[in-house]
Amino acid sequence: MKKNRTNFPDWSALIPVLPGDGPRSRELYAALRRLIETGALATGAKLPTTRDLAQRFGLSRSAAVACFEMLISEGFAVAKVGAGTFVAPDVPHLPLTLIKPRPAEIDVAASLPCGLGVAVSDPRTLDMFRILLSRHLTRPGPEHFRYGDPRGGLPLRTAIATYLRTARGVRCDAGQIVLTSGTQQGLDLLVRAALRPGDAVWIENPCYPMAHAVLAGSGATVFGVPVDAEGLDPEIGESLCSKARAAYVTPSHQYPLGVTMTMRRRLALLDWARRNDAWIIEDDYDSEFRYAGPPLTSLQGMDGSGRVAYLGTFSKILFPGLRIGYVVVPEALLDA
Structure with a gap:
């Protein structure tokens, strides 16, 4: 019996007790x-x-x-x-503690009611969503089992383009639409395609903090342009930096002040972009939530020179966990 216990006593202190389950x-x-x-x-x-x-x-x-x-x-x-x-003779040697202790994860379930960016569960919407999901996945087509167009599935892009033309006056077709995981990724893609490190960019002041983070993180020089009751003021923007390469705006419902950019300011912003060969990034994150009449036509729909990129998302009208947004990309930026 002792022969069968090779190294047995030597391992008592080295091998821990194994869990029972x-x-x-x-x-x-x-x-x-x-x-x-x-x-x-x-x-x-x-x-x-x-x-x-x-x-x-x-x-x-x-x-x-x-x-x-x-x-x-x-x-x-x-x-x-x-x-x-x-x-083995060559193995990695790691410290006992690989990483420093991290803060506790955010308790999503504990989010307060009426918090920003929080959707409310709507039974009718969820029932319809479940029915449609079941219908389309009962007999999935071959397109579900391969990597398709990097812009996303054509049927969804076609539906989005039809909706945007009807509801928001956006001038686009399915070929200009790129599906994303949300507005944040859409903005990141636009910045990579249109800007270089050091380029000047206008942004609303105050603004959506994560948009500022994306622009600053890309190496852009960010100029905060004040927002008043009419929205961002292009005249002040030109006094700060007339040759900026882009402007990020939320004209339909400014974040976080909630004002709507007036027609006068919209036309002035479009004129500035046209004169300076600059880009306008229009974040239309919640234009569906307007109850005092229809929203103003999108900036993109008023643009005759192809200088406006339009960002949208399903996070507000469905639910943020869906993680689907889209970009209507100007033709000049689409290949990039």
């Missing part, structure tokens, strides 16, 4: 790998036999063998015929 071979593998990576088991050290491990931890022999096979296949151990299993 879960796949035992995986737990044993994780424990041994941790000992190897932290240097508790030195390079070339001999591992105990699978029989010893199975007896010590109450495992089946096959579970212990599976653990060793994983260690060997991943390069943490080597097997030598007639000699046993040893720690």
Whole structure:
């Protein structure tokens, strides 16, 4: 019996007690790998036999063998015929604590009512969404099983283009629409395509903080242009930097003040972009939520020179967890 307990006493302090639940071979593998990576088991050290491990931890022999096979296949151990299993000569050595403690995750469920960007569950909308989802996934087509157009699925882009032409006066077709994971990604793509580090950009003051973060993070020189009861003032923008390469605005419902940019200011902004060969990024994040008559036509719909990129999202009219938005891209930027 003593011959069958090779290295048995030497391992008491090294191998921790395994949890009682879960796949035992995986737990044993994780424990041994941790000992190897932290240097508790030195390079070339001999591992105990699978029989010893199975007896010590109450495992089946096959579970212990599976653990060793994983260690060997991943390069943490080597097997030598007639000699046993040893720690491999070249393995990573990691500290016991890999990362600093992080702050606790945000408790999404604890968000306060009426918080910004929080949608309310609507039973009718969810029922319709569930019916449509079930209908289209009952017999999925081949397009669901391959990577298609990088702009996104044509049927959805066609539906979006039809809606935007009717409801917002946007002048576009499906070919100009790029689907995104939300407004944030759409803005990031536009900045990459249209701007270079150091380019000057107008942004509303005050503004949507994450838009400022994207622009500043891209290396742009950001100029905050004051917002009053008529929206962003292009005259002040020109006094700050007349040759800016772009302007980011929320003209339908300014964030966070809620004002609507007047027609006079809209025309002045479009004229500035045309004269300076600049871009306007129109974030139309919640134009559907207007109850005192229809919203003003989008800036993009008034633009005759192809200088306006239009950002939209489904986060407000459906729910943010859907993570779908879109960009109507000017033809000159579409390839980029």
